[in-house]
Amino acid sequence: MKTYYLRIHEKDNVAIAIHAISKGTDLGSGIVTKSEIPQGHKLALVDIPKDGPVYRYGVVLGYALSDIQSGEWINENSLRLPIPPDLENMQYGVNIVDRLPKAPVTTFEGYPCGPDGYAGTRNILAIHTTVQCVTGVLNVAVKRIKEELLPKYPNVDGVVPINHAYGCGVAIDAPQAKIPIRALQNLIWNPNFGGEIMCVALGCEKLTADKLLGEYNTPENVVVLQECHGFAAMIDAIMMMAEKKLAKLDKRRRVTLPLSRLCIGMQCGGSDAFSGVTANPSAGYAADMLVQAGATVMFSEVTEVRDGVHLIGERCTNERVCKKLAGEMRWYDSYLQNGCVDRSANPTPGNKKGGLSNIMEKAMGSIAKSGTSPIVEVLSPAERPTQHGMIYAATPASDIVCGPCQLSSGITLQVFMPGRGTPYGLAAAPVIKVCSRTDMKDQWPDLIDINAGPIATGDATIEEIGTKLFEEIIAVASGKKESYAEKYRLHNDYCIFNPAPIT
Numbered sequence: 478m479k480t481y482y483l484r485i486h487e488k489d490n491v492a493i494a495i496h497a498i499s500k501g502t503d504l505g506s507g508i509v510t511k512s513e514i515p516q517g518h519k520l521a522l523v524d525i526p527k528d529g530p531v532y533r534y535g536v537v538l539g540y541a542l543s544d545i546q547s548g549e550w551i552n553e554n555s556l557r558l559p560i561p562p563d564l565e566n567m568q569y570g571v572n573i574v575d576r577l578p579k580a581p582v583t584t585f586e587g588y589p590c591g592p593d594g595y596a597g598t599r600n601i602l603a604i605h606t607t608v609q610c611v612t613g614v615l616n617v618a619v620k621r622i623k624e625e626l627l628p629k630y631p632n633v634d635g636v637v638p639i640n641h642a643y644g645c646g647v648a649i650d651a652p653q654a655k656i657p658i659r660a661l662q663n664l665i666w667n668p669n670f671g672g673e674i675m676c677v678a679l680g681c682e683k684l685t686a687d688k689l690l691g692e693y694n695t696p697e698n699v700v701v702l703q704e705c706h707g708f709a710a711m712i713d714a715i716m717m718m719a720e721k722k723l724a725k726l727d728k729r730r731r732v733t734l735p736l737s738r739l740c741i742g743m744q745c746g747g748s749d750a751f752s753g754v755t756a757n758p759s760a761g762y763a764a765d766m767l768v769q770a771g772a773t774v775m776f777s778e779v780t781e782v783r784d785g786v787h788l789i790g791e792r793c794t795n796e797r798v799c800k801k802l803a804g805e806m807r808w809y810d811s812y813l814q815n816g817c818v819d820r821s822a823n824p825t826p827g828n829k830k831g832g833l834s835n836i837m838e839k840a841m842g843s844i845a846k847s848g849t850s851p852i853v854e855v856l857s858p859a860e861r862p863t864q865h866g867m868i869y870a871a872t873p874a875s876d877i878v879c880g881p882c883q884l885s886s887g888i889t890l891q892v893f894m895p896g897r898g899t900p901y902g903l904a905a906a907p908v909i910k911v912c913s914r915t916d917m918k919d920q921w922p923d924l925i926d927i928n929a930g931p932i933a934t935g936d937a938t939i940e941e942i943g944t945k946l947f948e949e950i951i952a953v954a955s956g957k958k959e960s961y962a963e964k965y966r967l968h969n970d971y972c973i974f975n976p977a978p979i980t
Contacts (some may be wrong), residue, residue, distance in 0.1 A: 481752060482520060483933060486535030491519040491551055493750045493832055495933055504548070511549045515529075517750035517832030519551040520774055531556055534753065534841040536785075538834060545547035553834045558821055561783055564806055567790035569799035574792075574849040576764060578940070580770035580947065585739055586955035587889075590668040595773070596738040596891040597668040598954040600729045600803075601905060602636045602717070604675050604724050605665055608644030608682035611702055615640065615677050618715040626720050630727040634717070637904045639973050649683040651977040660973045661689060661770040663885040668740075669905055671729055673722045674698045676850065677715060680718065697721075731878040731956060737771035740956060742888035743846045744777060746876040749831025749896030751913035753842020755929035755942070756894040760911055761848030762943025763892070763950060765868065768850040775856075775866045775883055778874035779809040780823040781843040784836060788871060789843060792852045805871035805934055812976060823874055827897040846894060858974050859885035876901050876970045880908075890954050900924055901969055902962030907953050909960045911946060924961050 481504050482492035498504075498514040506522075514520045519533065525545040532539045539556030587596035602622075604615060619638045627636060643657045660685070674693050678686040680703030686694045700718055705711040725815065742759055745752055764774040776782075782789060786806050793799040813819050814897060823836045833839045850867035858872050859882045872882040880891060884905050891906055896913045899922055912918050915930030924938075927946050931937035952958040 480935070484522070485533060485754065488535045489532045491521055491531055491533050493517055493519055494853060495782050497923055498681070508548045512548060515832070517914075519750070519832065519834065520548045521545045521547050521551055523547050533838060534976065535812055536837075538841075542777060543892050549585075551834065553824070553829045556834050557576070557833075558835050559837060560787070561820065562787040564786070564803040567787055567799055567803055569790050569793040569796055572788075573851050575851075577769035577850060577906050578943075580736070580766040581944070582951060583770045584733050585736060586785040586946045586957070588668070588671065588729050588731055589734065590672055594738075594887065595668045595740040595838060595887055596734050597671060597729075598739075598956070599634045599669045599702060600632060600726055600905065601634055601669050602673065602675065602719065602726055603639055603665075603670040603905065604636065604662070604677060604719065605639045605689070606641065606644070607684045607776075608643065608674065609640065609642050609676040610679045611677045612640040614639070614702060614708070614711050615715065619711050620720070622716060622719045626716065626723055630723040632727045632836055633723055633731060634906075639971055641973050643973055643975060644684040645682040646980055647683060647975070648978040649858070653977040654975075656858050657973045657975040657977065658684065658688070660882060660885040663859055663861050663887075664881070665690070666861070667884055667887060667889065667905060669889050671726050673726055675718055675722050675724055676700070677702065679703060683810075725961065735771055736767060739767070740773040740775070740784065740862070740887050740889055741767070741950065742775045742777070742870075742880075742883035742891040744876065744879050744883070744891060745781075745843055745880035745894040745896070746901060747825070747827050747895045747897035747899045748833060748839055748842060749828065749913055750838070750842075751831075751930070751933055752894055752896045753845050754913070755932040755939075756896070756911045756913040757842055757845035758939045759927075759929045759932065759942040759946055760846040760892050760894055763937050763946040764846065765848035765850050766943070766947045768848070768867050770801075771865065773862060773867045773868060774847075774850070775862075775870040775886060776881050777870045777872040777883060778843060778848040779806065779871050780820040780836060781840050782869075782872045783809070783820050784840040785844045786956075789852060791848070792850070794851050794853050798852060798855055802852070802869060805855060805857060805950060809871070812946060831896050860943055861885075861887055873974055877969045877970075878974050880969065881971050881973055888969045890950065892950065895925075895952050898924075899919075900962070900967050902967035904968035904971075907954055907960045907963040909946070909949055910962065926960050
């Protein structure tokens with residue numbers, strides 16, 4: 478008999494439609510659809526009474542707002558959201574998996590950046606900024622640098638201006654200002670930038686070059702526009718400094734390194750009901766392989782793990798890590814509450830169109846991208862890691878904020894799982910896209926790198942797609958291949974997380 482739906486766990490009393498199902502379709506086992514079920518949306522497998530629990534992934538997604546009949550469509554208007562997990566006394570260390578899938582290789586070709594730190598996957602001149610005011614001038618200079626200087630230095634992959642909206646008109650001494658300041662400070666040391674520091678400042682901003690760079694605030698590293706005699710002098714000063722930095726970066730060469738020198742990020746965006754079945758579990762399998770081989774993998778997005786945080790806590794290796802995890806969740810709960818919302822504000826119209834009824838369902842799928850590896854460390858937004866392995870890096874769930882936070886934490890490549898589709902990309906690191914549905918790959922054949930859709934139809938396994946993704950990560954990290962986002966230079970703005978007041 479034709480397979481119409483996917484049921485994930487034996488406890489589940491709902492399933493998702495593999496393709497759209499017409500009204501009146503006999504699904505077997507006495508289930509007949511009461512209406513059309515859109516692709517990815519849930520249908521009841523049994524009668525569910527009002528206030529009865531609705532199970533998917535073996536967990537309660539919510540409670541029925543009214544009686545639901547077998548074969549009926551369940552969507553965002555059908556459920557009452559459950560209470561989020563308690564953050565007090567979370568268990569830790571009770572689900573530590575020590576037998577991870579073996580990685581096919583244990584090395585990659587990267588750019589060393591210091592004797593012991595993570596290595597770069599790209600060789601980029603980053604030009605940092607203290608304030609948005611310099612962006613216009615810098616962009617003009619960067620265009621000329623790319624046209625006139627970069628061709629002379631073939632071993633440099635590109636020039637990236639770090640433009641942002643911070644630096645002035647902000648409460649620079651507010652307690653939470655530490656987050657955007659930390660993000661900008663730590664980004665300087667991303668391994669893809671090779672340790673070469675170059676910054677353009679205005680001269681009267683609150684985020685001074687000294688506050689941003691500390692001891693590295695020197696004439697060799699900083700161009701101050703207010704000290705230049707006119708626009709032409711500004712461009713000349715920037716180009717002169719850039720050429721000196723390019724000459725140094727051009728000497729970098731890839732060498733064979735252990736995967737312990739690789740740090741990557743995992744992120745999902747525009748998720749749908751298939752994300753937690755195909756793309757994210759495949760990414761999780763690849764992540765487990767990477768960790769097994771010694772690499773570091775970060776996953777993030779606070780509101781998209783909050784409803785499953787107890788499952789992450791069980792994988793924390795010690796009490797300190799678990800308490801840091803609870804602390805990050807507690808801080809974000811308060812942050813949302815101060816804005817008069819809660820985590821239910823997260824799901825988008827696209828998420829709902831793709832079959833996700835609420836944030837609980839979205840979170841269960843989101844967590845899957847972290848695989849099963851032990852959680853060895855938890856980071857506050859934009860903090861740098863001190864451990865190797867699977868790390869939870871707390872960030873907002875917004876794609877364009879999460880990515881920059883992970884870059885500041887040191888990732889040199891990101892794996893991105895779009896459900897509904899997004900051309901998202903990062904200028905500072907390659908982004909590999911893994912889609913959840915074959916329809917998405919067919920729609921965007923030249924934007925999606927890996928198609929996890931065949932898992933939903935039984936034509937591939939999580940292990941097969943996960944291994945394929947692992948191999949793609951190694952190839953892209955080693956410079957042997959470009960992802961589509963990198964090929965087309967699809968670069969989102971550098972949006973830093975600033976929870977502090979703007980004045």
